[in-house]
Each structure stands twice: as structure tokens, then as C-alpha cells.
Amino acid sequence: MSFINFTTREISCKIVYYGPGLSGKTTNLHWIYNHTESDRKGKLISLATETERTLFFDFLPLALGKIEGFGVRFHLYTVPGQVFYAASRKLILKGVDGIVFTADSQIERMEANMESMDDLRQNLEEHGYDIRNIPLTIQYNKRDLPNVAPLEEMNRHLNPMNGEWFEAVAFYGTGVYETLKDVAKKVLKDLRKAR
Amino acid sequence: MSSFSLVMHDAEFERIGSALTELCTSSRAFAVFLVDKNGQLIGTAGESARIDGTGLASLAAGTVAATGGMAGLIGEDEFSVLSHEGKRKSIHITIVDSRVILVIIFDDRSSLGLVRLRARQASGKLARVFRELDLKVEESANEDQMNEAFFSEITDEDIDRLFG
């Protein structure tokens, strides 16, 4: 649910990074935070365990610029990927405008990716969204590792609707900005379409 | 999806702003924030500029969502009042009309009793504004010309330009 304020002339949209545990969601936000000018970002808030696993969410507000005199803000959230944080994941999806699905490309994580995608579909449904209609960008992360699944296989399992996807190495920033840009564009286009 | 955008115009914004300012004064609070349940900041009053409002808003919404989840586990709808007591400053959270979150930050110039009382009074007033806002959104769903003009004018180039 985007928020449009005609008095302050601002639009805010909510983007959620979803995916299995350790796939690199938090790493995406850290990279974006570290590579955004300070007047375009707010504080990065991480509610994490002592071992840096996301416990509830990470939050990063970005103010990208103006369209037609309106300031455009994106609020980026990550969910905790570990299976047992199911309740928190569902809460964070509330009011989402766009989703980045960060998959872990390692062969042995394929099942976890698929499980997380199912979990996403189901949680969206419970909030009254259809995964086929919501702005969604898929990111195949950790492409630097030796044991990654081929892209065709990743697409076959995780991207049956043939949506936009990007290869990434989140801790070097490869593909991180491209992914964000793609989902943000989709969200803004969706906002236009909804009128 | 975004067909349920929360849209706010000058008139509502002013009404909300003045209700928040009045609340801030009458409760002798340090600052007051109004946040929607998704974590978007709607309005502020008092010394709000001295606090990271965007961060506070997302955390307040997260807290309300988490305690709402706990409420569900014990068969309650929600906990409509949450209170966090600190050494110097405290936070009092009220859920207004099950839809927006009123966050009052106060110090020893005020007291929990006073803040609770004023928050309860302000909730009723804010709930009315939000109900009217809802009505307006419904009435003008198809003919909100200002929205319409604005969004249809967004071009692909505008969007590209945002990302430099």
C-alpha cells in the first residue's frame, strides 16, 4: 500500500526482500546503504540476532528523487529467512508494493529457495495479493561460488512465469542496484496502472 | 495492488496536524508521531525533528504487528495500548480505530496518567478524521482528478531519470 501525501508532495512505497535463510537479503541492503549518498538515505535499522541473522527485519528508507514535483521514497525491508520465523515474515509483507526474491544459487539450497517461494506465494495470498500480479523481481545471488545451479535450472524452478531476473554477487554489489532499480520501476508503473 | 494507496490531501493533513499539536500540548509530551500500520509516517508534532521519525515509524509498526501476533495467540484481537518506560524518556503507543498508530514520547515534564488520558481523548478525534478520509476515498475513487492527472503523467523517462 503506497502512501501518497499531496501536502508534503511525497509518495512512499514498500519493497520487501524475501528468500531463504542466508541467501543475502541483508547483504543487499548493506550494499545499497553503503553506496547511497547520505542525503538520499535514512538510518539502516537491523533487528538481528547476535550472530547477525535477521530476527525481525532490516529497514532502509531511500529518497531517490522527484517525479512531477513529488518526492519518491522507497522503504526497503528484509524478512528473516530462517524457516521458524514464519510469523514475522508474514507480518512484514503487510502493505507491500513490490518484492525482490533473493535466491541462493548454490545447488544444495535449491529446495530451500523453492520452499521460500511457496511460502511467499501463500503469505501473499493470505494478505489478499496474487503473486502473479504483484511487482516481483528475482535475484540469483552468490553467483561467485563454484557450486551454483545453472541459470536455466534456477529459472525452471523459481521463475515459471518468466519474470525479470538478475544474477548477483551481493557482497561485491554485482546486480544489487540493477535488481532494486527493476523492482522500483515496476512498482511505479503499477502505481500508474492502478489509477 | 497499489489500488489501495492511502492518499492524503491538504484538508485532512491539516486536521490531523492540529489534532496532534493539541495532543502534544495538552499531554505535555516531548513529541507525537502518527504512523500507519505499514510503517509510513503520517504526521508529527512537538520536538519530532530531534528524533529519526522514519525509523521510529517502521519500528512502531513492527512492534504493533508483533504484539498483535501475540494477541492472536491468546485469542485477543490486538493490544490497543503499549507502554515502554525508559529512564529519561518513555513511549506510549495507542492503536487508533484498529488502523493507525499514535506514538507519544514524553519525559518527566509529563506523566503516564496524563499521557494515557489525553491519548484516549485524541484517539476518538483522530478516528473520526480517518473514517471521513475513508469515505472520501470511496466517494471520489474514480474521479480524483488530481491523482489521475498526476499518475498518468508519469513517463518511463521520469522513472529512468530517478535512477540517474
Ligand SMILES: Nc1nc2c(ncn2[C@@H]2O[C@H](COP(=O)(O)OP(=O)(O)OP(=O)(O)O)[C@@H](O)[C@H]2O)c(=O)[nH]1
Ligand atoms: N559467496 C557469497 N556470499 C554471500 C553473497 N551475498 C551474501 N553472502 C554471504 O552470505 C551470508 C548471509 O548473508 P545475509 O545477507 O545475512 O543473508 P540473509 O538472507 O539476510 O539471511 P537471514 O537474515 O537469515 O534471512 C553472509 O555471510 C554474507 O556475507 C554472495 O553474493 N556471495
Ligand SMILES: [Mg+2]
Ligand atoms: Mg538477513
